[in-house]
Amino acid sequence: xxxxxxxxxxxxxxxxxxxxxxxxxxxxxxxxxxxxxxxxxxxxxxxxxxxxxxxxxxxxxxxxxxxxxxxxxxxxxxxxxxxxxxxxxxxxxxxxxxxxxxxxxxxxxxxxxxxxxxxxxxxxxxxxxxxxxxxxxxxxxxxxxxxxxxxxxxxxxxxxxxxxxxx
Amino acid sequence: xxxxxxxxxxxxxxxxxxxxxxxxxxxxxxxxxxxxxxxxxxxxxxxxxxxxxxxxxxxxxxxxxxxxxxxxxxxxxxxxxxxxxxxxxxxxxxxxxxxxxxxxxxxxxxxxxxxxxxxxxxxxxxxxxxxxxxxxxxxxxxxxxxxxxxxxxxxxxxxxxxxxxxx
DNA sequence: GGCCGCCTTCATTTTTTATTGAAAGATTTG
DNA sequence: CAAATCTTTCAATAAAAAATGAAGGCGGCC
Numbered sequence: 001x002x003x004x005x006x007x008x009x010x011x012x013x014x015x016x017x018x019x020x021x022x023x024x025x026x027x028x029x030x031x032x033x034x035x036x037x038x039x040x041x042x043x044x045x046x047x048x049x050x051x052x053x054x055x056x057x058x059x060x061x062x063x064x065x066x067x068x069x070x071x072x073x074x075x076x077x078x079x080x081x082x083x084x085x086x087x088x089x090x091x092x093x094x095x096x097x098x099x100x101x102x103x104x105x106x107x108x109x110x111x112x113x114x115x116x117x118x119x120x121x122x123x124x125x126x127x128x129x130x131x132x133x134x135x136x137x138x139x140x141x142x143x144x145x146x147x148x149x150x151x152x153x154x155x156x157x158x159x160x161x162x163x164x165x166x167x
Numbered sequence: 168x169x170x171x172x173x174x175x176x177x178x179x180x181x182x183x184x185x186x187x188x189x190x191x192x193x194x195x196x197x198x199x200x201x202x203x204x205x206x207x208x209x210x211x212x213x214x215x216x217x218x219x220x221x222x223x224x225x226x227x228x229x230x231x232x233x234x235x236x237x238x239x240x241x242x243x244x245x246x247x248x249x250x251x252x253x254x255x256x257x258x259x260x261x262x263x264x265x266x267x268x269x270x271x272x273x274x275x276x277x278x279x280x281x282x283x284x285x286x287x288x289x290x291x292x293x294x295x296x297x298x299x300x301x302x303x304x305x306x307x308x309x310x311x312x313x314x315x316x317x318x319x320x321x322x323x324x325x326x327x328x329x330x331x332x333x334x
Numbered sequence: 335g336g337c338c339g340c341c342t343t344c345a346t347t348t349t350t351t352a353t354t355g356a357a358a359g360a361t362t363t364g
Numbered sequence: 365c366a367a368a369t370c371t372t373t374c375a376a377t378a379a380a381a382a383a384t385g386a387a388g389g390c391g392g393c394c
Contacts, residue, residue: 016295016307019288023314026281032197034382048306053341063384068342089392090340097310099317114193121186128183139215140183146264147190157331164324201352220371230354235372256362257370 012059013043020046021060031106033073036066041074041095050083050092077105100165107158115154122147179226180210187213188227198273200240203233208241208262217250217259244272267332274325282321289314 013021024045025038039060044051051059056067071093074080079101083092122144129140180188191212192205206227211218218226223234238260241247246268250259289311296307 014295016292016299019292019295020310023285023288026284030199030277030281036383046307046310048303064341065343065385066383069383072342097313099313110197114197117193118190121190125183125186128181128186132183136215140213143187143213143264146266150266153331157328161324164320203353231371232355232373233353236353239372 012061017043017046017059028102031102032110034070036060036062037070037073040067040070041079044080044093044095045097047095050085050094052088052090052092054090056093077101079105103165104162107162111154111158115151118147118151122151179228184210184213184226195269198269199277201237203227203229204237204240207234207237208246211247211260211262212264214262217252217261219255219257219259221257223260244268246272270332271329274329278325282318285314285318289318 021039021042024042025035028038028041029035039062040056043056043060053064053067053071056062056071057064060067062070071080075082078098079096080093081096083094085092125144125147126141129137129144132140188206188209191209192202195205195208196202206229207223210223210227220231220234220238223229223238224231227234229237238247242249245265246263247260248263250261252259292311292314293308296304296311299307
């Protein structure tokens with residue numbers, strides 16, 4: 001914004017860092033993750049050695065809370081690992097380079113639960129449709145059939161995608 | 168919230184409608200679409216005849232603007248069609264039941280552009296890495312290689328997914 | 335046990351995103 | 365072609381999501 005004040009971030013981050021960070025912000029936003037998570041993972045992805053939470057706070061200029069919560073999330077999906085550095089008091093973190101971690105977490109945490117609920121919903125919809133008069137009932141069942149078809153399709157596709165991802 | 172006032176929505180919407188609406192809100196949110204779009208598509212999906220914008224506003228209790236913009240978006244991805252009803256002044260809308268429309272729109276509008284930008288980014292990253300000292304350079308190229316690998320994997324997967332979706 | 339450094343949590347604030355509705359723009363009708 | 369009806373746009377508002385940082389917890393060390 002202000003051209004007089006130097007951009008703090010660019011002093012602490014190399015151009016390579018920034019490219020990586022922007023890239024991960026963009027992709028992780030796609031699966032609903034906040035900017036701060038993309039920043040943290042992006043920096044760890046190109047870091048040549050483990051970074052402490054303090055390093056992340058300093059270099060990314062993010063808050064303590066954002067760093068802590070972002071790391072928590074990233075660890076929970078297996079995208080970041082803790083490295084115990086001997087003689088170091090604070091924890092250090094490295095990126096797991098296996099990007100499929102994000103995809104599988106997304107599938108497990110977002111997609112699958114929704115599909116499960118959708119299947120239950122479809123059952124309730126069928127029950128509702130049975131009580132309609134035959135003209136509307138016919139249309140309703142047609143639509144519900146469509147939904148079931150897509151659910152099945154999704155459930156067939158999923159294992160295939162997962163297999164493709166993990167190796 | 169207030170148990171004294173009856174929920175307006177539930178008076179105008181059948182249980183079947185509500186199941187469908189909730190289901191589409193949930194799935195469309197996954198690909199970044201606002202609630203109002205899920206509501207509109209959900210209702211149109213189970214509607215037994217074409218609905219006007221006014222119908223949508225009344226039954227979903229959403230604003231004129233939300234209805235207009237939501238329909239615009241849904242038409243733009245091909246998920247909703249205009250039906251010209253003879254003798255009717257206002258436009259009427261029906262859902263295209265081909266749910267793949269959402270997936271293909273997401274791929275075309277969100278995923279592909281990001282991948283394109285990512286490829287450009289990776290080139291810049293390689294240029295940056297060439298200027299590093301050999302110790303760090305080695306690590307950097309390793310990571311960049313990882314990124315390239317995933318981009319290629321994604322680009323190989325995409326046509327397959329698209330083919331799977333369209334039929 | 336008491337102190338210190340590090341990490342997590344969460345109420346508050348900020349930022350981002352979605353919704354609203356009035357005004358302007360089309361389109362049809364008589 | 366004027367009036368009426370319907371639709372789009374967009375500035376203002378509301379709602380949702382993310383970031384902040386102070387308070388408190390945990391664990392190691394003296």
